[in-house]
Amino acid sequence: MSVLHIREVSKTFSGGTKAVDSFSLDVADGELVCLLGPSGSGKSTLLRMVGGFEQPTGGQITIDGEDVTHLPPERRPTGMVFQSHALWSHMNVFKNLAFGLKLRRMPAAVIREKVEAVLELVGLSGYGERATGQLSGGQQQRVALARSLVLEPKILLLDEPFASLDQHLRERLREEVRDIQQRLGITTLFVTHGQDEALSMADRIVVMANGKTEQIDRPNIIYREPQTPFVAGFIGTMNLIEGAVSDGNFMRADFTLPLPVADGPAILAVRPEAIDLTISETPEAHVHRVTDYGTHGLVDLDLADGTRIKSMVAHPDMFRTGQGVQISPRAVTAYRDNRPIYRS
Amino acid sequence: MTTLTPARTRMDWPGIFFATLLTIAIVGPLLVVGTWAFTEVWRFPNVIPQQFGFRFWGQTLGRADVWNALMLSRRLTTGGTLLSAMICLPAAYAFARMSFPGRNLLFFSFLAGHAFPKFGLLVAIAAIFLQLNLIGTFWGVVLIQLVGTLMFMIWIPVAAFQAVDRRMEEAARDVGASPLRVFWSITLPQAGPTIAAAVLLSFVGTFYETEGAWLIGAPGIRTMPVLMISYINNQMVIQYGAVLSVLLWVPSFIALMFARRVIGGGAFARGFGG
Numbered sequence: 001m002s003v004l005h006i007r008e009v010s011k012t013f014s015g016g017t018k019a020v021d022s023f024s025l026d027v028a029d030g031e032l033v034c035l036l037g038p039s040g041s042g043k044s045t046l047l048r049m050v051g052g053f054e055q056p057t058g059g060q061i062t063i064d065g066e067d068v069t070h071l072p073p074e075r076r077p078t079g080m081v082f083q084s085h086a087l088w089s090h091m092n093v094f095k096n097l098a099f100g101l102k103l104r105r106m107p108a109a110v111i112r113e114k115v116e117a118v119l120e121l122v123g124l125s126g127y128g129e130r131a132t133g134q135l136s137g138g139q140q141q142r143v144a145l146a147r148s149l150v151l152e153p154k155i156l157l158l159d160e161p162f163a164s165l166d167q168h169l170r171e172r173l174r175e176e177v178r179d180i181q182q183r184l185g186i187t188t189l190f191v192t193h194g195q196d197e198a199l200s201m202a203d204r205i206v207v208m209a210n211g212k213t214e215q216i217d218r219p220n221i222i223y224r225e226p227q228t229p230f231v232a233g234f235i236g237t238m239n240l241i242e243g244a245v246s247d248g249n250f251m252r253a254d255f256t257l258p259l260p261v262a263d264g265p266a267i268l269a270v271r272p273e274a275i276d277l278t279i280s281e282t283p284e285a286h287v288h289r290v291t292d293y294g295t296h297g298l299v300d301l302d303l304a305d306g307t308r309i310k311s312m313v314a315h316p317d318m319f320r321t322g323q324g325v326q327i328s329p330r331a332v333t334a335y336r337d338n339r340p341i342y343r344s
Numbered sequence: 345m346t347t348l349t350p351a352r353t354r355m356d357w358p359g360i361f362f363a364t365l366l367t368i369a370i371v372g373p374l375l376v377v378g379t380w381a382f383t384e385v386w387r388f389p390n391v392i393p394q395q396f397g398f399r400f401w402g403q404t405l406g407r408a409d410v411w412n413a414l415m416l417s418r419r420l421t422t423g424g425t426l427l428s429a430m431i432c433l434p435a436a437y438a439f440a441r442m443s444f445p446g447r448n449l450l451f452f453s454f455l456a457g458h459a460f461p462k463f464g465l466l467v468a469i470a471a472i473f474l475q476l477n478l479i480g481t482f483w484g485v486v487l488i489q490l491v492g493t494l495m496f497m498i499w500i501p502v503a504a505f506q507a508v509d510r511r512m513e514e515a516a517r518d519v520g521a522s523p524l525r526v527f528w529s530i531t532l533p534q535a536g537p538t539i540a541a542a543v544l545l546s547f548v549g550t551f552y553e554t555e556g557a558w559l560i561g562a563p564g565i566r567t568m569p570v571l572m573i574s575y576i577n578n579q580m581v582i583q584y585g586a587v588l589s590v591l592l593w594v595p596s597f598i599a600l601m602f603a604r605r606v607i608g609g610g611a612f613a614r615g616f617g618g
Binding site for chain 2 (some may be wrong): 051052053073074075078079080082084086087090099100104144147151
């Protein structure tokens with residue numbers, strides 16, 4: 001039973017850069033929360049503060065009610081898996097896993113038992129005597145995970161653990177990690193810049209930008225109901241069209257759409273799969289390019305002022321470059337002042 | 345780009361020329377000295393000695409001053425290297441990892457000694473040592489030989505410590521190791537082979553250091569190389585010097601071979617930032 005509370009934590013580096021700005025998050029027992037954001041969004045700094053490798057310049061971090069804000073890493077009940085796996089190359093696999101247990105002065109027999117159990121958990125039984133350099137990238141990352149798990153930390157911290165692996169391996173490992181995490185019921189904070197990873201693994205996703213929270217929600221909500229244009233644009237493919245509303249109509253170049261909101265600027269967010277196209281003599285846009293993916297097609301459109309819009313279509317062979325089309329979005333979200341004002 | 349014609353292995357004539365030249369320059373003198381050491385009679389104009397033998401080995405090794413010098417050199421070198429390691433390794437760690445005011449200036453000053461003409465520096469130090477009554481003493485020679493080791497013992501370990509992955513150290517902190525334990529169990533083993541190379545280089549360098557040992561040590565302290573020089577300068581018999589040269593060459597050659605096996609060339613390269 002371990003819960004993590006992050007209360008208004010800030011981090012300003014000595015150069016004056018504000019990496020994390022008054023960030024708050026509660027992670028429930030056994031929950032896997034993904035910190036998702038572009039590089040420089042402060043997600044790694046935040047994770048390192050939870051692990052004790054960076055000192056917050058403000059705020060408080062508690063684990064199971066105990067204030068750990070100013071504890072050094074070795075005295076925190078957290079286990080971190082690094083992006084570069086950071087295995088100790090002068091020790092074999094067994095010694096890598098046993099090091100933390102030895103520091104806890106456990107008897108040799110118990111250490112052996114625990115190491116073998118955790119090796120089995122990550123699917124590397126019998127690899128104890130291998131040198132770390134003899135392992136593949138995926139195996140090294142599994143050992144790094146095992147090194148943290150064997151100490152039974154209250155909070156597991158994963159810092160882009162799959163970033164150095166190829167796509168295929170990444171997908172397999174994230175399923176494995178998710179399985180292990182659920183089996184052990186270990187509270188986990190996971191940093192990634194890959195939305196696939198976040199959407200497929202997380203119980204909840206925290207989308208971060210510029211050291212601040214943009215949205216905290218379950219993956220399907222993040223995808224369907226993004227709360228800010230940033231989240232809308234960051235998760236999945238999204239057309240973000242900046243325009244203005246007057247007399248109940250959103251307008252950008254020749255494109256107009258009835259929008260029942262007050263007059264003023266607005267950003268329209270439309271998924272490519274939620275746009276219907278009809279070939280028209282009075283076009284709102286022209287076809288720039290048609291790409292056939294077999295199962296579906298993607299049509300790139302240009303509005304009269306050059307704004308690019310992507311539309312997913314079932315029959316790409318109906319469209320040709322240069323053709324004029326009418327755009328009919330089926331579901332849109334409109335944003336003003338960084339929050340949604342209309343959703344259909 | 346691809347070429348269809350198969351690449352022919354051509355004779356690299358300039359390469360062979362330079363390799364031969366280098367071999368002659370390095371091996372030639374060794375060969376001459378080595379031959380002299382096992383020669384009993386070798387008169388002009390013969391190319392090959394008339395008579396080989398071990399007579400001069402017996403004579404050289406039978407001398408008490410040779411054994412005294414050998415033991416003294418061993419003590420001096422061990423003491424000097426240990427002292428150097430004690431001073432330089434913590435300093436190297438500080439240079440590599442910590443930031444403090446004057447860091448760059450201090451780092452440079454460690455190496456600045458090597459920018460001066462060495463003999464001039466030694467004479468200046470000798471003048472100071474004379475006042476401190478260190479001339480002709482064991483510790484006087486140890487101190488002067490420290491100067492020669494600074495280059496290896498600061499520069500190479502600094503690079504070695506800088507090359508250790510910080511994430512490895514953080515991972516060790518993460519599993520519960522104190523900073524001291526991290527240094528002992530992670531940083532030192534990771535930097536170890538390169539540092540061992542530095543220690544070995546400074547050991548060998550100190551063993552053969554002659555100018556300082558002669559200037560500060562004379563007349564009381566006679567190290568092996570100093571003795572060898574006096575043999576070469578003052579004795580009519582060439583073989584004494586040759587035997588001592590071979591005698592001194594063998595252990596360092598073995599040490600370097602051993603180092604190469606254990607440490608590998610990579611550690612030397614890493615030490616110089618390669």
